[in-house]
Amino acid sequence: MSGQQIIIRDFEAGDIEGVARMFQRTFRGHGGRRHAGDGQKISKTLVASIEQSFFRHPWNEPGLHSKVAVDEAGRVVGFIGVTPARLEFEGRSLLAAFAGSMMVDDPKANPLIGARLLRAFLAGPQDISLTETANHTALGMWQKLGHPLDPAYSLNWMRILRPASTALQLLEWRVPFARLLRPFGRIADRAIAVIRRPSFGGGEARRLTFRDVTAEEFGRAMLVLKDVFAMRPQWDAQSIDWLIAQSEQKRSFGYPEWRVAYGPDGRPQAAYVYFAKAGGIGWVLQALSLPARAGEMVEDIFGHAYNYGCASVRGAAHPWLTPALLSRKAVFMGRSFYVVHARDKAFLEPIKTGQALISGIAGERWMPLVGDTFDD
Structure with missing residues (x-):
């Protein structure tokens, strides 16, 4: 050529x-x-x-x-x-x-x-x-x-929930035959849990109660919580429903779990969705909360993923969420990279200060093209 x-x-x-x-x-x-x-x-x-x-x-x-x-x-x-x-x-x-x-x-x-x-x-x-x-x-x-x-936006994080199963999951990416060792990983993790059961609390009292919701109810919570950010998508019911419907197709990541916590006034205070896979690595697509509720949301993510049976849970970093993740034993790594350009440099300020909602469903990771396997 x-x-x-x-x-x-x-x-x-x-x-x-x-x-x-x-x-x-x-x-x-x-x-x-x-x-x-x-x-x-x-x-x-x-x-x-x-x-x-x-x-x-x-x-x-x-x-x-x-x-x-x-x-x-x-x-x-x-x-x-x-x-x-x-x-x-x-x-x-x-x-x-x-x-x-x-x-x-x-x-x-x-x-x-x-x-x-x-x-x-x-x-x-x-x-x-x-x-x-x-x-x-x-x-x-x-x-x-x-x-x-x-x-700040290029980092990815992971919280290890079951160490042996996580190690085998990571090994499988390079050596597919390592899947034969999964039963031994589960046995090892049960032994570890007997000695010391994981605790995901950050030390403060929990005020929020999360519950499972439908994808539609999650989308309505997103329409409210997006206003926490200085720069945010101009979602309406039609556009958020379309994006969520596309993201639901990424089933090679697992089953989507939609979770929302409401305050006494009935307004959402936190919401997240992750793809859960028993024995595998769960993947957080989007997480939003009021600033004061970030820690409680992170604890619920970890606890829910553990109870589902995930080996670990991971996601893309967001600057406003990083302190809550760091203080709760998440590890950070590079995986893919975030780059932004604007002719008017004023538009870059909310991104530099972590006040922009421009990733996940608000970015491009909702697309099945990002990570799905298309095995048909």
């Missing part, structure tokens, strides 16, 4: 199958490097997810599009997925755009395509450009354009 003319243009519906094939090769390791039309089976759920995420989003803007790189034969050889977000900040309505799922077919032979795709994204009409899922390669491209990562 070296020496061919590569065109960067808007992503069109006719490109979906080509993007799906490249996604399977790049992120799911299906069959090595092959071109579209070579007989590779395409996941139907993957195709449907790409269409929903990039063509059916309720906040789609006419001038804001994902981008593809196309060679002279019309084959899709590069892609950057763009999803819109409408934000409010100090009474202003802002257009934000998240960039994710960036991939290039045979990047060694075409080292400049990724950078061209990223530049095309940054040249769009959005007030704020972001990503919360950049890998090391994508991060390098952002940095070369002068946009450093945001350390």
Whole structure:
């Protein structure tokens, strides 16, 4: 493909199958490097997810599009997925755009395509450009354009609940046959629990009572709790319901548990959703609370995940939540990277100070494309 003319243009519906094939090769390791039309089976759920995420989003803007790189034969050889977000900040309505799922077919032979795709994204009409899922390669491209990562939003955390089972889960990512050792991990964790049962309290009295709710009730709580943040999504009932419906499809992570705590006045004071998996690692998609209730919410997350049978629970970091996590024995690590750019630097201040709700369901991690397996 070296020496061919590569065109960067808007992503069109006719490109979906080509993007799906490249996604399977790049992120799911299906069959090595092959071109579209070579007989590779395409996941139907993957195709449907790409269409929903990039063509059916309720906040789609006419001038804001994902981008593809196309060679002279019309084959899709590069892609950057763009999803819109409408934000409010100090009474202003802002257009934000998240960039994710960036991939290039045979990047060694075409080292400049990724950078061209990223530049095309940054040249769009959005007030704020972001990503919360950049890998090391994508991060390098952002940095070369002068946009450093945001350390506070780039951290991921994990709370180990059952040490032996957690160790085996992490080993399975590298050695799949380690799953045969799961029964021994459960036996070891039972022995550990007999000696010292985990305690998730932070020492203060619990005032909140969390309860299981429906996804719809969780969404209504989010509409109230988002106002805690200076910069926040302009959700309404329709948009939050659509985002939640998409996130519910990420079943390879486990079963979604929706939890809300209400105050005496009937208003929500905290809410979170995580994907629970007995014996596996639970994954927190979104957690919101009044500032004074962050600790109690974290304790409920840990306790609920332990009672469900999770080996551990993890999630993406949020600056306002970090102190409550640190004081309750969560460990932090790097996994994916968060980068943000705005032409008006004033829009970056709430992000730098941790007063922006721009991740999870409010970001791009609601997408099934982020982490789902598409095994059909």
